[in-house]
Amino acid sequence: MKTDPIADLLTRIRNAAKVGHQETRVPYSKMKYALLQVMEANRFIEKLTIEKSGKFSEIKISLPKAKSLALKRISKPGQRIYIKASQIPAVLNGLGIAILSTPKGIMSGLEAKKQKLGGEILCEIY
Secondary structure, eight states: OOSOHHHHHHHHHHHHHHHTOSEEEEEOOHHHHHHHHHHHHTTSSSEEEEEEETTEEEEEEEOOTTOOOOEEEOSBTTBOOEEOGGGOOOGGGGTSEEEEEETTEEEEHHHHHHTTOOEEEEEEEO
């Protein structure tokens, strides 16, 4: 059993990008899929597809060519980090994004600032 599925997701993407794989697969969950949709909308990954294998589903993630990714987990199961809309960080002076879990769902830091929503800061990507 994995105690932190989001950290596992980020590690799988980081490892696949480092060795130059074009795709990777992770077990499906609604939380992971929502997080990956934010990454896809901000062009950190190319494409997402859900594939059913047996009785379990997987998410197939297509990674961009020759793009190095830095994925950093902020809030952890042992220490949750909550922030207000005014405290949302500008990751790498706007080149990266922060991903938050807000009352209106998972969204990037820029979207949360526009909607004046705070929440749990899940990770930073640059």
